[in-house]
Amino acid sequence: MQFKASTDYGIRAILYLAAQGTTCSSRDIAEDMSIPRDYLIQLAQLLRNAGIIEARPGKHGGYRLAKDPSDISVLDVMNALEEDSRQQTRERRADRKGGEMVEEVKLAYDLIGECFDAFMASLTMDSLLDCVENKGGSRAYLSNRLQEEARRLMNA
Structure with a gap:
């Protein structure tokens, strides 16, 4: 079975955040998980709206899981x-x-x-x-x- 690109990238990003256990920049996630950064930012908005991740703006910002x-x-x-x-x-x-x-x-x-x-x-x-x-x-x-x-x- 093959997931749609959005699902594939979303699962990769969430697994990455779960493995890291901390706030990660979109650049790090995109590079480490081979996800186009602009696409990751779009997907992150949907994941944030669903309460799965939190976004932290600023120089040391990024994304982290909103739940365990x-x-x-x-x-x-x-x-x-x-x-x-x-x-x-x-x-x-x-x-x-x-x-x-x-x-x-x-x-x-x-x-x-x-x-x-x-x-x-x-x-x-x-x-x-x-x-x-x-x-x-x-x-x-x-x-x-x-x-x-x-x-x-x-x-x-």
């Missing part, structure tokens, strides 16, 4: 950066009419979306950093997250 990394999920970042396009897709889908088979396909597609959202919500920036530190066990870690999320959904 364990309280920021991949889904939070995705929603902050993609909400407009998701809303447009929902509206277009709601306007379409179709027969019984079309409605069943829409339900199946909605189920895929719910599963995707649930899993992405279970992946926090903190857990992803832990996962990459334990490179040999990253697949096992993700497998465990899937199992835990499946159990949670069954009990919900």
Whole structure:
């Protein structure tokens, strides 16, 4: 799976801030994470509006996380950066009419979306950093997250 550029860059920036644990300049983030600086500044505005990061102006300013990394999920970042396009897709889908088979396909597609959202919500920036530190066990870690999320959904 490949994320949209905005999501990819946003996740990189948030993971960088989580790993650094301090205020970082847009220049440092852009250079270290290979993100065009002007684009990073646009994305940072959306992330700030969503309450994920804080911006500090001035000579020693920059960006820092507004929450603990364990309280920021991949889904939070995705929603902050993609909400407009998701809303447009929902509206277009709601306007379409179709027969019984079309409605069943829409339900199946909605189920895929719910599963995707649930899993992405279970992946926090903190857990992803832990996962990459334990490179040999990253697949096992993700497998465990899937199992835990499946159990949670069954009990919900």
